Amino acid sequence: MDKQIEKTSQRKKEHLELSLKSDVSFKTKSNGFEFYDFVHDAATEVDLSKISFETKFFKKKVNFPFIISCMTGGTSEAENINAQLAVAAEELKIPIGVGSQRQALENQKYKNSYSVIRKNASTVPLLGNLGAAELVKFKSFDSIKVLIDLIEADVFVIHLNPLQELLQKEGTPDFKGLLNSLKRLTREIKIPVIVKEIGSGISAKVAKRMLDSGVKGIDVAGAGGTSWAAIEMLRNKSNVNDYFWDWGLPTSFCLREIKKLKKKYDFLLIGSGGINSGIEAAKAFALGSDFVASARTVLKQLDLSGVDGVKNLITDWFETIKKIMFLTGSNSLNKLRKKKLIRREILY
Numbered sequence: 405m406d407k408q409i410e411k412t413s414q415r416k417k418e419h420l421e422l423s424l425k426s427d428v429s430f431k432t433k434s435n436g437f438e439f440y441d442f443v444h445d446a447a448t449e450v451d452l453s454k455i456s457f458e459t460k461f462f463k464k465k466v467n468f469p470f471i472i473s474c475m476t477g478g479t480s481e482a483e484n485i486n487a488q489l490a491v492a493a494e495e496l497k498i499p500i501g502v503g504s505q506r507q508a509l510e511n512q513k514y515k516n517s518y519s520v521i522r523k524n525a526s527t528v529p530l531l532g533n534l535g536a537a538e539l540v541k542f543k544s545f546d547s548i549k550v551l552i553d554l555i556e557a558d559v560f561v562i563h564l565n566p567l568q569e570l571l572q573k574e575g576t577p578d579f580k581g582l583l584n585s586l587k588r589l590t591r592e593i594k595i596p597v598i599v600k601e602i603g604s605g606i607s608a609k610v611a612k613r614m615l616d617s618g619v620k621g622i623d624v625a626g627a628g629g630t631s632w633a634a635i636e637m638l639r640n641k642s643n644v645n646d647y648f649w650d651w652g653l654p655t656s657f658c659l660r661e662i663k664k665l666k667k668k669y670d671f672l673l674i675g676s677g678g679i680n681s682g683i684e685a686a687k688a689f690a691l692g693s694d695f696v697a698s699a700r701t702v703l704k705q706l707d708l709s710g711v712d713g714v715k716n717l718i719t720d721w722f723e724t725i726k727k728i729m730f731l732t733g734s735n736s737l738n739k740l741r742k743k744k745l746i747r748r749e750i751l752y
């Protein structure tokens with residue numbers, strides 16, 4: 405048992421190390437935002453000083469529609485990282501996710517690496533997290549309720565990661581029964597359920613199936629940012645295959661398609677997957693995101709310049725978004741969401 409705990413913990417450690425030290429970005433595919441441009445409003449009457457980003461994440465008020473994506477837990481390094489990310493989230497008043505809580509189900513050793521988030525972020529929305537491959541194994545959801553209590557989660561995220569399960573040497577590429585499990589989960593737990601990918605994107609068809617199962621949020625986590633195929637292939641050392649390295653639907657494409665479901669369904673659309681600047685975040689909003697989220701760039705910033713670095717990064721992005729709102733004549737994010745972006749090749 406101890407050996408198994410340490411193996412899982414070692415895997416989490418390798419994920420962190422590769423994310424921080426290796427180039428695990430997509431190589432030939434981008435998130436697609438560079439193909440879009442804003443429509444300049446030369447007669448803008450927006451008062452920059454009046455722009456506010458305050459909004460609600462489900463029931464809780466937050467200062468920015470920005471989520472620190474689910475990342476880590478289950479290894480000793482994770483405790484310090486999660487503690488610091490939580491301080492940044494609490495001070496910025498934004499939601500934050502934990503990494504897969506699977507390890508907390510299997511043993512007590514690294515429980516603090518998860519609970520430390522609630523300890524340091526007592527008021528902001530927290531997102532619990534577990535993979536689809538685990539979910540489908542449960543007959544009862546009592547253990548998910550334990551995970552929710554462990555961090556007093558406000559929402560629970562199920563991550564869909566078929567490519568990672570396929571390439572990871574310890575992976576279980578078996579999601580049989582997923583829709584049924586999701587339907588039961590959304591009925592049985594009291595908090596909203598979100599589904600997210602981890603870098604290969606979610607199509608409108610899949611999003612519709614998820615929403616029909618009772619899910620209240622879709623985080624597209626599209627292609628163009630962190631490649632989880634890259635991380636697992638580098639862990640495997642042999643077997644690096646460029647085709648799978650770049651597998652997936654670009655973030656901008658996912659948003660454009662899933663946004664259309666807003667006509668019929670009431671849900672939170674989260675734009676993520678390679679959101680690495682205020683410009684990309686602004687384009688994600690203009691393509692219909694209610695919230696945006698970012699993972700590896702935030703982690704790298706923490707590594708480079710600590711809690712203040714993370715806070716500055718996120719506030720700088722929203723300063724850029726403000727400038728874009730001024731230049732597009734959008735006095736609220738809702739107005740920006742209604743502005744049509746122009747495909748570059750049509751514009752020029």
Ligand SMILES: Cc1cc2nc3c(=O)[nH]c(=O)nc-3n(C[C@H](O)[C@H](O)[C@H](O)COP(=O)(O)O)c2cc1C
Pocket residue numbers: 419420423473474475476502503504533562563600601602603625628629630676677678679697698699700701703
């Ligand atoms: C070190 C690290 C660990 C991650 N672990 C998880 C996880 O446990 N559960 C999850 O849903 N996503 C996990 N992710 C995926 C991110 O939440 C995100 O969806 C993905 O990295 C794409 O976003 P990015 O391009 O901003 O990095 C992890 C990401 C990183 C960088």
